[in-house]
Amino acid sequence: MLKIENICLSFGKREILKNVSLHVNEKKIIILTGKSGAGKSTLLGIISGLMKPDSGTVFFNNQNIFKWSDLKRSRFRNRGMGFVFQFFSLFPEMTAYDNILYPAIFNPFTSKNIKKEISELVDFLGLSGIIHQYPSTLSGGERQRVAIARAIVNNPKFILADEPTGNLDNETTQDIIKLFIRLKTEKGISTIIATHEKKFVRIADESYNISDGSLTRIDGKNYKKKSATETQSHRV
Ligand SMILES: Nc1ncnc2c1ncn2[C@@H]1O[C@H](COP(=O)(O)OP(=O)(O)O)[C@@H](O)[C@H]1O
Ligand SMILES: [Mg+2]
DSSP states (O other): OOEEEEEEEETTEEEEEEEEEEOOSSOOOEEEEEETSSSSHHHHHTTTTTOOOOOOEEEEEEEEEGGOOHHHHHHHHIEEEEEETTTOOOOOOOOOOHHEEEEEEHHHOTTTTTTHHHHHHHTTTTTTTTSSSOOOGGGGGHHHHHHHHHHTTOSSSSSEEESSTTTTTTTHHHHHHHHHHHHHHHHOOEEEEEOOOTTHHOOOOOEEEEEEEEEEOOOOOTTOOOOOTGGGGOOO
């Protein structure tokens, strides 16, 4: 579904990403770890098409997203993927319900049954009691579940989650982890999660570390140690 091929990006003289490749199939949870400043958010920004690499590219369903028009890339961000952030990024002046509905308003393929779909989504995420509340009146975990509902309202193939539990306590972190697993198993959604949380590595289908600009696979599953040059490319 997603093929990230040989991405290089520098800011000035600093090489942030060096020849990073990653293939993401459907129904996968992929974890990206790495120290603060390692380039995790930058890589997510490139996958979303918001940031253009110096070289290398991203293919979505075999199409090079950097050959698309800006309009097509922004539609891809609206419908092809969902975003989840550390600080939730909900609109404070909108209720939880309106936050969830918002991306669907810009989607011409939004079904006439959107109200019913949102109500199913809200049940799925255990949010029925709070959808008429404003973000400031919600707990961190509720805010993140609202943000996840908003991320998947347009039925994307994958979610990019940037430190999604960075602002949550342990128990709430576990709830959000379980939720990403349910999104995978029950809705077939892949999630790419940039995180410091070691807990995520246990539930991941694949885990990687970014260090000195290079991506290295760190989980054991089906993974033979390869030479440094071979690990530049990770076929999934
Ligand atoms: N627009 C930018 N201009 C210059 N440097 C940037 C820019 N965006 C990010 N950086 C730098 O790139 C490095 C990687 O940042 P980032 O991807 O946010 O790291 P992470 O998410 O792993 O903490 C950091 O050192 C950051 O300061
Ligand atoms: Mg970051």
